Amino acid sequence: MERLIPGLLVTALAVLILLAMVWAWRGRRRRQSAFAAPAEVPAVEARGAELARASVLYVATTKAGEPLERLTIPGLAFRARGEAAVYERGVLISLPGEPETFVPRDAVRSIGTSTWAIDRVVETGGLVRLDWTYPSTDGPAEVESYLRATELGDARRLIDAANSIIPQQEGTSS
Template sequence: MPERLIPTLLIAAVLALLFFLMWRGWRARRRRDATLAPYPVPEDALPASLRAQTLYVATTRHGEPLERLAIAGLGFRSRAELAVAADGVTIGIRGEAPVFVPRAAIRGIRPATWTIDRVVEGDGLLRLSWLLGVRADPSKASGEQTVDSYFRVTDPADRGRVIDAINDISPARAGAGTESEA
């Protein structure tokens, strides 16, 4: 028994240290991203013209697909529903308050192949690029930051409809091409 006690305690200590470091890293990320403010769903939001079930993968800084953002409502991978209306897109992630992307904030939607912790077949993800509000913070610049939210559409038949519906309301109309990398 004593010959197993020391290795067991050593393994337990290493695991505890790893969990502590992961927790500390996530807290630091949340502090770093505390000024990023998602848009709430407006009370007078228009009815959705399209709803699609998806797997929400992540939201990252635009052009940095390996840098996950810890934004309220968009921090964790989960099943989600995208609801597209004439005034914007609502991201309804299970267990979180819905996040609204106003029509004016949409910068485009494109196929993608990978992002943080997810690689799929060619163009198996959808990347919604949009402007995210930044709360006033004396230590940081206020304004907006472009981010990319990644989704995997559950029903392949909905994939083209989601792209078309978002492109129809997008002021940028930037989703005409395909992109295999983020």
């Protein structure tokens, strides 16, 4: 009996913490309802030739310039192992158990490296940062997706391939 009451208190505290986490996540999703519509993924043949593919650790997608504000975009809400592929017509991020996310080439603003995002800090340039425009219901939103390539050299291949498909801005030369 002397262990029952502390055991019940610890269990009740754990349940309250889990309920608070669920409540906070639902609140985040409600506040970010403009990001709720999943992007349409084109058929494989409509993506063009595959330029690069790599196994990655997906870290997060955040609003541009706000690397501590995780977005709840379908397919990109949770950290996971997955794959990133660059095609002639865009970039595909595939995470197990989540809908695939296809970023059309016209939506890609830039690609580069980063050292940290949300709660992940790595060596200098250890994260691949994909800057793109998400078609939210509130209008186009500039976002950043962070990936960590799991094999040596894959980050550079993804960056080089994505840079080759980014539309050139008017007034710039190649």
